[in-house]
Amino acid sequence: VPTIFGSSVDGTKIHAQGAAECTRVIPHDYIIMSRLPGVPLDSVWDNMSLAERKQVVDQVAEVFARLRSIQLSAIGNFVRGPNGRPIVGPMMEGSSDGEDEGEGRRRGPFPSWSAFVVTNIKQEIKYMLQSENKFVETTAYLLRIETLINTIESGDLERRFGSGSTKMDTLPEGVEQSISFLHGDFESRNMLVVGTKIVGLLDFEFAGGFPSEQEWCAGFEWLMARAEDPFDEGEQEKLRNMSDDQRELLEYFLRILKDKYGLQPYGKDHQEYKVVLYHLQVNIAPWWLRDTSREDWTEKQTQSMKTAADSLDRALKYLRC
Known part of the structure; x- marks a missing residue:
């Protein structure tokens, strides 16, 4: 984990780490650290004034930018390397390509954006087909999804849509890397504050090297800055219904x-x-919806399946597949 808080966390150190013996039902890794000062940001956020929130957001932007500037050469989660230092290794979950169910199945690290995305899509197809008739609405799009895979693997998708740089052309080089440090859960519950000063960032469990868009799509809900599904009307309605303060804070953060x-x-x-x-x-x-039998779905769950299928159809059309 990079040093990004300077003197605010001096004295914090790791006391012990390792793997627990299999004396419990689920063996697990552990890290014993000094307790950081402060309280979770989400526990005090609602009581802050707009001016105080902006002070916090200033620091959030700096932390995020510093993480973004760390270039990594592969995509995957951090693991302990041969010399004890962290390196990018296999994904912790959900990245088998489905070709081999043994220990050697492909889980990364991935050398490129296209390899990472294709493997994830293949894994989702595997879930879909293994679930018998649970996902009939999306199974209907299987051939189009396979066409999408081909366009990604051939490089046609990036040539078609990727003319824009991941850095703004008018800004300094090296600001953001195509594969960079991703926290994995960049939410207010994982930020510690003393007053309006951020003094710690927690929960690096799923941190690693990932494509730049991943953090935007997976985090920032607390700032209403998450890159929501453009074809999910419910998510878009939530953005349209932001309060004036939420909108001002979002615009301030992005600026x-x-x-x-x-x-x-x-x-x-x-x-x-x-x-x-x-x-x-x-x-x-x-x-x-994976862990619930379709016969037991509530009306809300059934509707969410229809929404997912509609979004999938519209996304494939957008991507010309």
């Missing part, structure tokens, strides 16, 4: 990232196809 750090969010004005592709993967075999 700092752009003007001070040369970063911009992924979405309508910046490589939207990667946002569409991220949400498309989720909608192939919706994870929130």
